[in-house]
Amino acid sequence: MGGRRRQRSSEVALAIRGLLQASGEATHSLADRLGVGITDALALDHLLSHRDGLGPTELGHRLGIRSASATTLVDRLEAAGHAERVPHPSDRRRQTVVATGHAYEEVLGALTPLLERVEAAAARLTPEQAEVTAGFLRDVTAAMRDYAAE
Structure with missing residues (x-):
């Protein structure tokens, strides 16, 4: 049982690592799209x-x-x-x-394709899955913020 739990945890940790890397790539793409x-x-x-x-x-x-x-x-x-x-x-x-309002409009326009794909992925979750996923992501976010503050 412990090995299976460790494997699942490792899969989750790898998925989070991939998400963080993709976030950095998306930020670079946003900068390119905005010309900054x-x-x-x-x-x-x-x-x-x-x-x-x-x-x-x-x-x-x-x-x-x-x-x-x-x-x-x-x-x-x-x-x-x-x-x-x-x-x-x-x-x-x-x-x-x-x-500025201009910044909100420009950034939202640049991010719309990404946001639509994230919403589509979220829409595939059941309400229960969405609730658990959101709670998990908030916990991971808190852990990362705590780490950054240390």
């Missing part, structure tokens, strides 16, 4: 996931780049019409970077 660099595409992903925006320094930390590089990145995203600096909602001395 990979760091810009990753920054857009963070900004689109945080409707209230992120501070330039926080964005830099999430991307693993220095403050000066983050400033240059935000300048680039602004020039492309993908982001804008707005006053921080509670501290007027600070700025927040938010994705």
Whole structure:
């Protein structure tokens, strides 16, 4: 029984590894489709996931780049019409970077073929399978975030 469980676990671990690799490949493809660099595409992903925006320094930390590089990145995203600096909602001395409506439209347009295929795959699951799968993916996501925070 232990060997069978280990084999199933290994299959799941391999599938997750493949998913992570495919995610990286999809991010590179998105960057190509948008005509931006990979760091810009990753920054857009963070900004689109945080409707209230992120501070330039926080964005830099999430991307693993220095403050000066983050400033240059935000300048680039602004020039492309993908982001804008707005006053921080509670501290007027600070700025927040938010994705523009143009960025939402452009990224959604570029991702639509992928999103449709993901939805088609999800539609093949029974409601029970979907619930278990979603819970499992949330657990894996939490594990990855915990690992990143350590």
